[in-house]
Amino acid sequence: MNDVADDESASDAExxxxxxxxxxxxxxxxxxxPDEVGPVTWIEQQPLPYPSDALEPYISKETVEQHWxxxxxxxxxxxxxxxxxxxxxGMSLGQMMLSSFNExxxxxxxPFFHAAQIWNHDFYWRSMQPGGGSKPSERLLKFIKxxxxxxxxxxxxxxDAALTQFGSGWVWLSYKGSKLPHVNSRSxxxxxxxxxxxxxKTPNAINPLVWGxxxxxxxxxxxxxxxxDYEDRRADYVSTFLEKLLSWExxxxxxxxxxxxxxxxxxxxxxxxxxxxxxxxxxxxxxARPQQANENxxxxxxxxxxxxxx
Amino acid sequence: xxxxASALGILPxxxxxxxxxxxxxxxxxxxxMQGCRSRRCSKVxxxxxxxTPPYKLDALEPYMSKRTVxxxxxxxxxNYVDGLNKxxxxxxxxxxxxxxxxxxxxxxxNPLPEYNxxxxxxxxxxxxxxxxxxxxxxxxxxxxxxxxxxxxxxxNFREEFICSALSLLGSGWVWLVLKREERKLSVVCTRNAxxxxxxxxxxxxxxxxxxxxxxxDYKDDRRMYVxxxxxxxxxxHTVTLRMMRGEAFVNLGEPNIPVA
Numbered sequence: 001m002n003d004v005a006d007d008e009s010a011s012d013a014e015x016x017x018x019x020x021x022x023x024x025x026x027x028x029x030x031x032x033x034p035d036e037v038g039p040v041t042w043i044e045q046q047p048l049p050y051p052s053d054a055l056e057p058y059i060s061k062e063t064v065e066q067h068w069x070x071x072x073x074x075x076x077x078x079x080x081x082x083x084x085x086x087x088x089x090g091m092s093l094g095q096m097m098l099s100s101f102n103e104x105x106x107x108x109x110x111p112f113f114h115a116a117q118i119w120n121h122d123f124y125w126r127s128m129q130p131g132g133g134s135k136p137s138e139r140l141l142k143f144i145k146x147x148x149x150x151x152x153x154x155x156x157x158x159x160d161a162a163l164t165q166f167g168s169g170w171v172w173l174s175y176k177g178s179k180l181p182h183v184n185s186r187s188x189x190x191x192x193x194x195x196x197x198x199x200x201k202t203p204n205a206i207n208p209l210v211w212g213x214x215x216x217x218x219x220x221x222x223x224x225x226x227x228x229d230y231e232d233r234r235a236d237y238v239s240t241f242l243e244k245l246l247s248w249e250x251x252x253x254x255x256x257x258x259x260x261x262x263x264x265x266x267x268x269x270x271x272x273x274x275x276x277x278x279x280x281x282x283x284x285x286x287x288a289r290p291q292q293a294n295e296n297x298x299x300x301x302x303x304x305x306x307x308x309x310x
Numbered sequence: 311x312x313x314x315a316s317a318l319g320i321l322p323x324x325x326x327x328x329x330x331x332x333x334x335x336x337x338x339x340x341x342x343m344q345g346c347r348s349r350r351c352s353k354v355x356x357x358x359x360x361x362t363p364p365y366k367l368d369a370l371e372p373y374m375s376k377r378t379v380x381x382x383x384x385x386x387x388x389n390y391v392d393g394l395n396k397x398x399x400x401x402x403x404x405x406x407x408x409x410x411x412x413x414x415x416x417x418x419x420n421p422l423p424e425y426n427x428x429x430x431x432x433x434x435x436x437x438x439x440x441x442x443x444x445x446x447x448x449x450x451x452x453x454x455x456x457x458x459x460x461x462x463x464x465x466n467f468r469e470e471f472i473c474s475a476l477s478l479l480g481s482g483w484v485w486l487v488l489k490r491e492e493r494k495l496s497v498v499c500t501r502n503a504x505x506x507x508x509x510x511x512x513x514x515x516x517x518x519x520x521x522x523x524x525x526x527d528y529k530d531d532r533r534m535y536v537x538x539x540x541x542x543x544x545x546x547h548t549v550t551l552r553m554m555r556g557e558a559f560v561n562l563g564e565p566n567i568p569v570a
Contacts (some may be wrong), residue, residue, distance in 0.1 A: 021491045037498065055394070068527055070529070070530050071364075071530050074530060078315065113479050163449040166426055166502060166503070167480060167481040167482075167501070167502040167503075167520075168480045168521070204479060205479075205480075223481075223520065223521035223522050223525060224521050224525055224529075224530070227521060227522060227526065228525065228526070228529075229526040231381055231385075232381055232385045232386060232522065261372075
C-alpha cells in the first residue's frame with residue numbers, strides 16, 4: 001500500500017496509525033469495484049469510543065451527536081466526494097492528510113482540510129473519556145514538571161493557548177523531537193535533540209503531525225465544539241475539559257509510542273545518555289585506549305534500558 | 311502627589327500631621343489650587359464604545375434568535391470593544407479612528423496585535439447595520455442596475471453570494487464590496503477578521519460566518535443561514551446609502567467623452 005514515494009511521509013503515516021487511538025487503525029473501506037454506482041466510501045470516521053451521552057453533564061448528548069454525527073460526517077462525505085479518480089485515491093487517511101498538506105509552503109490541496117478535520121476529530125474523541133480528568137501518573141507528572149515547571153504551569157499554558165487562538169482551531173499537547181520550531185528538523189547540537197512536551201495551538205485544520213511532532217492530546221476550540229453547552233465561555237469549556245474529561249491514560253500510552261517511534265526513527269538518545277557519552281569521551285582522552293570499548297558498551301545498554309527515559 | 315507638585319514648581323506641602331490645625335486649612339487650600347491647575351493640565355482620554363444595533367434584539371426573529379443577538383452583540387462584540395480599549399491604553403495606535411486602525415494595523419498581511427480587535431469591532435458594527443427586520447428580497451433602482459451590470463442578474467449575484475459563503479473554510483466573513491481598481495461590485499470572502507478596507511476596497515454589505523453567529527439557530531446548516539440572510543434580513547436601504555457614499559470615491563459611470 002505504500003505507493004507514496006517519499007519515505008518520510010510513509011513513515012509518518014505509519015506514525016499516524018500508531019498515534020491513533022490506542023492502537024486502533026483507521027477504518028478504510030476501499031472499494032475497488034469499478035461498477036459500483038453512487039457515493040463510494042473511501043474513508044470513514046472512527047466510531048465513538050463511548051455512548052453519546054457518556055460525557056454528560058460536561059458535553060451534552062446533543063453536542064456529541066451534532067459534532068460527531070453530523071459535523072464530522074460532513075467532512076467524511078466531502079472528502080469521499082473529492083477523492084474519486086484523484087491522486088489521493090487509495091491512500092489511508094493519514095497519508096492523504098500529510099501528502100495534501102503541501103508542506104505548508106503554499107495553500108494546501110483541497111482534500112487536506114477535510115482529511116485533517118476527520119483525523120483531528122477522531123483524535124479528540126479519543127483524548128476524552130467519561131469520568132476522565134484527575135491527575136496524570138507520577139511518571140508523566142515528572143515530564144510535565146520538567147518541561148512546564150509544574151502541573152499548574154502546564155494548565156496555565158493550555159488556557160492561554162486556548163483563549164488566544166483567534167478564529168477556529170485546536171490546542172495540542174505534543175511530543176517534539178528537537179528544540180527547533182521547524183518541521184522535521186534536527187538541531188546540529190546533539191544535546192538539543194531530546195524529546196520534550198510542548199503545547200501548541202493551530203488554526204483551522206492544521207495539526208502538529210504535519211509539523212513532525214507527535215500529538216498526545218487535542219482540544220477542539222472551534223466554536224461548534226462548545227457553543228451549544230457553554231455559549232461564548234471558552235475558558236469554562238477548556239478548564240472543564242482538562243479537569244473532568246481528559247484521559248491521561250491515553251496521553252501516557254500515546255507518549256510511550258511517540259518516544260519509541262522517535263528512538264527508532266531518529267536514533268534518538270536521552271539526555272542522560274548524551275551526558276554519559278560526553279563524560280566517557282572526556283575520560284577516554286585522559287585514560288589509555290583499551291578503556292574506550294567498555295565505555296561504549298555501557299553507553300549502549302543504558303539507551304536500551306529505559307525507552308521512556310527522555 | 312509630591313512629584314506632581316514639584317513638577318509644577320510648587321514646594322511640596324509639609325505632612326498634615328505637623329501643626330494639624332493651621333496646616334490642614336492651608337494644605338486644603340493649596341490642594342484646591344493645585345487641583346485647578348491639574349485640571350487645566352490634565353489629558354482627556356477617550357476610548358471606543360459599543361454601538362447599539364438599530365433595532366430591538368428580538369426584531370430579527372425567526373431568522374436570527376434573540377439569544378443569538380444577545381450573545382453575539384452583548385458578549386462577543388462587547389469583548390472585542392473591551393479588548394481593543396485595553397490594548398489602546400498602552401499602544402501607539404491610541405487616538406486613531408477605527409478605519410485608520412484597520413488600514414495601519416493590517417500591516418500588509420502581517421497584522422499587529424491591535425488589528426484583530428479593531429477589525430472585529432468595525433466588522434460587527436457594519437454587520438448589525440447591514441441587517442434590518444423584515445427586509446431582504448431584492449434591491450431597487452440604481453443598486454439593482456449595478457448588480458445586474460456586474461453579476462448578470464440578481465439571481466446570479468444571490469447564487470454567487472451563497473456559494474462563496476459555503477466555500478469559506480473556518481471562521482470569516484463574506485462581503486459585497488465595491489472594488490476600486492476594477493470599478494465594479496464583487497463578492498469576496500475573508501478569513502477571521504480580515505477586512506476589505508485593509509485590502510483597499512469599499513465594503514457595501516457583510517455577513518458574519520464565524521460559527522458563533524449561527525450555531526445556536528442553525529447548527530451546521532450554514533446554507534440555510536446564508537439563504538435566510540439574503541432573502542429576509544439584508545437591508546437594501548443601507549446598501550443603497552453605502553453605494554452612494556462609495557460612488558464619491560469610485561467613478562462607476564461611463565466617462566462621457568464628446569465626439570467631435
